[in-house]
Amino acid sequence: MTTSEGDEDPQFQGLLDVIFRFAAGDLSARGRVSGDNSSFDAVITGINILGEEIEAQLAENERVEDSLRAASLYTRTLIEASLDPLFTVDRNGAIMDVNGAASSATGVPRSSLIGSSFSEYFTDPDDATAAYRSTFDDQFVSNHPLVIVDRVGATTEVLFNGSVYYDEQGEVAGVLVVTRDVSDRRRAERAEDLANHDELTGLYNHRVFYSLLAEEIARADRFHRPVSVLMLDIDHFKRVNDVHGHQAGDRLLRGLSAVLTRKVRSIDRVCRYGGEEFTVILPETSSLPTRSMAERLRLAVALESFDIGEAASLNVTMSIGIATYPEQLSTLQDLVKAADLAMYCSKAEGRDRSTVFRSDLSEV
């Protein structure tokens, strides 16, 4: 073999050509083996095999990369398909990744969210910090209520659900946070709450009183048990409003509601019937213990000094009527009417007392 110019060995020149093509990135180049089983053939064979192996390895790498890209795209699609804001958070509380829903909820683009502090997007950053730290400590945290606040101050009520995820070495790599938007649910709950409760006192309202009483009467019929009703009216309430003003009257109503709620049993239901009238439903309670409860409430109210604002307080009394189903009355309407009649009897007899309904009080 010679290498002098103009006199190259064609096999040697072929080998150089293969090497140059390899260097240029063309790994499909192959040298020609003469078949003489020489060392030179062996070198060409080796280079050919190297080319085959590198080419195969690159193809395999490309296949793996394609597969990883597809897996990554699939994962990204799943993440983006979630309507819930998703965050991944590191141990220092820095956001590592988010989905589009997180950007929408915070009003901050993904590029700005990544690297920023997770807790700063919540109305209570300390609570948010506690939530992700608890997740690192306990592996997961479920349904922790938080409120996301966006750049213009709009809020989204969410439930924080966090779970740790791991790296290839099995070490905790971060926390995946799914924040379930419960704003609509909360709004519905609040609407339901408003529909069922008296806004001033927080007690069940007139409508719910009848609904609860109907349920108790049905239960009483089924299990042959009594149910009693108290009708309570504040004595001379109009005078409170006239002398001290409506705000004082409202404070009195709130304070008195609190006393009633505090003094009844857990199974009893206190409702605001209207104006200064209240009702109490006493399930599975006959006339005699109901009378005791009425007196207990009457005395508690009479002994309470109610704060009516402007450093003033007021003592009031109540007139109470008592009626019991089914021993006295056989329908819901008659039961309420009877308690009302008994209450008016208490008023007529001088107020600040309780009266058990009797059939001679009036025609029911």
Next chain:
Amino acid sequence: MFDEVTVRVARLWLGDDGIFRIVHFPGSEVSLADAQETMDAYLRLRDGVSRPLLVDTQGMKSLDRPARAMYASEEAARVATAVAIIVDTPVSRVLGNFYIGLANPHIPSQLFSGQDEALEWLKRFLL
């Protein structure tokens, strides 16, 4: 000597010592199709018994990657107990070394420059 079969790139037979021989023809360029034909012939002759295998590659001019991968596969490993490859030419030595080094054969495989030494080694793998 038992039955002998000739395929495109080699001659195969089972020696009376229980060792199977595959001797490649001079200048043979072994592709995947050739490797499969050789393997099929081996499977017919071995009669269901896994045996040590002596492969003479001295005449081989080339052995492409798919063929190397097939010879090194688990499927191939299930039908032989060990492979001794005779490589006493520069080209066959390169082919043999790359085969052992890169294809990761699943059964004991070793290169030899002479047949006697190879046969002696293979006897250890007779069942």
